[in-house]
Amino acid sequence: MLDLKKITESVQKSLGNVTKRIIICAGTGCVANGSLKVFNAFIKSADELGVKISVELKEEKGKTNLLSKSGCQGFCQMGPLVNILPSGILYTKVKVEDVKEILEKSIKADEVIERLCYNDNGKVCKGQNEIPFYQKQSRMVLKQCGVVDPENIDEYIFDGGYRAAKKACIDMTDKEICDVVLAAGLRGRGGGGFPTGKKWDLTRVQQRDKKYIICNGDEGDPGAFMDRSVMEGNPHSVIEGMIIAAKAIGADEGYVYVRTEYGLAVERMKKAVEAAVQKGVLGKNIFGSAHNFTLHVMEGAGAFVCGEETALIASIEGKRGMPSPKPPFPAQSGLWEKPTAINNVETLATVPLVINYGADSFRQLGTPQSPGTKTFALTGQVLNTGLIEVPMGTTLRQVVFDTAGGVTDEKGKVDDKNFKAVQIGGPSGGCLTKEHLDLPLDFDSLKKVGAMVGSGGLVVMNQNTCMVKMAKFFMQFTQNESCGKCVLCREGTRQMLLMLEDITEGRADENTLTLLEKLAKAVQVGSLCGLGKTAPNPVLSTLRYFRDEYNAHVKDKRCPAGECSNLVNYSINDKCLGCTACARKCPVGAIAGTLKKQHVIDTVKCIKCGVCLDTCKFNAVVRG
Structure with missing residues (x-):
């Protein structure tokens, strides 16, 4: 033992x-x-x-x-x-x-x-x-990631590892585990925010001979790397969380489903499982209890839709990863039609903290309705990017201006007045603006403003970002990743993408915006799975908060941020010294003028490549 x-x-x-x-x-x-x-x-x-x-x-x-x-x-x-x-x-x-x-x-x-x-x-x-980047954080789930050797199970045990699993297996009943997790208020960190204890209890009460626990490590949001980092840096915390979850629901077998692009995470999870088996952490009668638990690591093929639980189940079963209608929910009929509980990596890595320290201690951080901490992948136009962990309820202002060090301009210098928006939750999330800087980042507050925590991606944008182009980027991603099962998602996202292309390329009219909004709401209501239902969020939130920017594209045929090349015009102001550098660099001869006199750009000939802007050393070329 x-x-x-x-x-x-x-x-x-x-x-x-x-x-x-x-x-x-x-x-x-x-x-x-x-x-x-x-x-x-x-x-x-x-x-x-x-x-x-x-x-x-x-x-x-x-x-x-x-x-x-x-x-x-x-x-x-x-x-x-x-x-x-x-x-x-x-x-x-x-x-x-x-x-x-x-x-x-x-x-x-x-x-x-x-x-x-x-x-x-x-x-x-x-x-x-x-370092301010670390000072403003509360690293709980990530605490061991930067210290312990992820490939050494003894180090994890030395730092308190597997004590929670032993306690759950020997000293607690399945119901007691569910009750503690429910009392702690732990909600799913994968984006939905469903109470973890409730999900487990719904699976626990199913009277079946076989049950499964699945760890969803199929993190597909662009720019998100929270789950990957936990699996790479502290894989044993995930295994320990799964052992506790398995005891709670009555499962003796589990799967860690990791996208194959996460090569290092796959490697370290597999090594951790092997080490846990050798130590007797996994297998039969673990910790001398009557609880048996076998764990498998499975690589997914990289489909974004497999982040949806029913599509993930289909993938494990060897089928094409496509969602199924609910009910029945996985708790009733999941993997191979057996009761199944599915939690994401961060949720499971948090569970040992709850068991070790208790529900009251866990609730000391966060908000009453969203206790604990949340990891975020912080990227975009800020001074400091990386992986952070802050208490639930931390405001956007604190994350962007304190932890991230402030918003940067095109030259990388901090200019907090340059803040424009934050995209939170990836393709399924929404936009937050200046008016949301003091909004608490928790499940319920974000839902009220049309956004969501999602898996935890945070992309900060400055004034030089075109919000229409940003919405088009996420719609392109969602359209590419649609499994195609339901018409509204398959065809609706395609038509939305085409309309966004019309807007950014100057072909749209006022009816385009009306139709885009109407179609987005239809896709939101009629799609089969959660990914399809949330696909229009980036479009709807940018339409809501940046309508003037859409109108500028459609009515004035102008991109205020200067990012949509078809809607950008270049001109030369009176700062021009007539050095002829821009004229010599222009690939189509669209710039005319004599030496030491102000030059002029022929807007008909101009192909809007921007070479003149990059060449001019006197800020005489203006993009607008």
């Missing part, structure tokens, strides 16, 4: 010989920026400099320094990241050529290399506790 205490003591003993720990971020973002090369450079350089380094957590003779990898540490824009414990130093944008200096100054000695630290408007931030 698995002895958690013995493993904890063994790890503690091993760590007792560790002088300093060097943790290299090995999430997908940092790996893409070369963090594995940095990791290998530490091994090579340590040998050359005579610095003792171990790459495995085990008992050593004498003192050593431990080099390990972690999952995503969150500050993706600043990667590769190197965290040094126990001092808590965080180095950003580390390159291979920086490694020897780190070893000599920060490992052999205790010096801080300021040039590698994050610089906050002249202030050198030596660690996470000094």
Whole structure:
């Protein structure tokens, strides 16, 4: 039988010989920026400099320094990241050529290399506790992601792992588990916000001989990477959540469904399952209880619609991933017509926190109706992008101007007056504007303004963003990903996309806007699954809050943001010195003028390529 205490003591003993720990971020973002090369450079350089380094957590003779990898540490824009414990130093944008200096100054000695630290408007931030990006967060689900080695189950156990699962399997009944999760108010983090405890209880009461638990890791929203990061950085938290869920509903088998594009997440989830089986965490009579649980990791083919639970079930069964009408709900008849509970990655990773600390403790963060924290993938035109975790109810203003550091202009400089909108929830979400800056980010508040938390994507846009083009981008994505089962989604999204193309290319009239809005509402009402019903959200929310921008495209044949090339006109103002640089660069000879005199653009000849704007050094070319 698995002895958690013995493993904890063994790890503690091993760590007792560790002088300093060097943790290299090995999430997908940092790996893409070369963090594995940095990791290998530490091994090579340590040998050359005579610095003792171990790459495995085990008992050593004498003192050593431990080099390990972690999952995503969150500050993706600043990667590769190197965290040094126990001092808590965080180095950003580390390159291979920086490694020897780190070893000599920060490992052999205790010096801080300021040039590698994050610089906050002249202030050198030596660690996470000094960086505003981290200061405004409450990292609960993500707490272990940037610290523990995701491929070392003993480290997870040492940090309190699998204690909640053991408690659930030995000390709690299925109903008690459901009641605690319900009392905690945990709601599904995949976007719908359905009470997790209620979903489990509906599955629990089904009197069937076989039941399943499924982890939905098919995160398909553009720009979203929350679930991927949890699976990469702390896969055992997902497994532990699934063990608890399985005990609660009476399931003895489960599936982790991960999109195949998430290669690193798939690899680490599979390794974690293998390690859990070897330790006796998974299998028969786990923790010495009567509970059996087998877990499989399955790769999805990358269809966005498979994020919908009935389509996901069909995919696991070997069928084409297409949604089915409800009822029956999966809790009644799901995988192979057996009662099935489906939760997303973040929800399941949160469950051990609820069991370990109790419902009251969990409710200390968040709002009464949306307790706990939420992870967001923060991207777009802000100073700091990355993976964040904040309490439910945190305002948009706090996220954009505090955590993200403010809105940036075209040159990357912070200009908070440049804020225009935030797209939240991906293709299924909606737009939030200046009037929503003090809106709490929780399930109910967002629903009231026509948006949704979704899986947690946050795309910040400045004044140079065309909202019509943005809506067209998401509609193009949704149309491509429609499974085609129902006419309203298949044909409706296609016609909406064509109308948006007409608007951005100058072919639309006033009737186009009326028809677009009418069709969007029809698709919203008549589509079969949740993805089809929410597909029009980006269009409807931009029509609601940026109607003037649509009118400018349709009536004035003008794109206020200057992003729709067919609706952009270029002109030259009196700042022109007649240097002829733009005329020489123009590919179609549309610019005329003599040396040292103001030039003119022939709008008939102009192909609106923008070369003149890029070439002019005197801000004489105007786009409008």
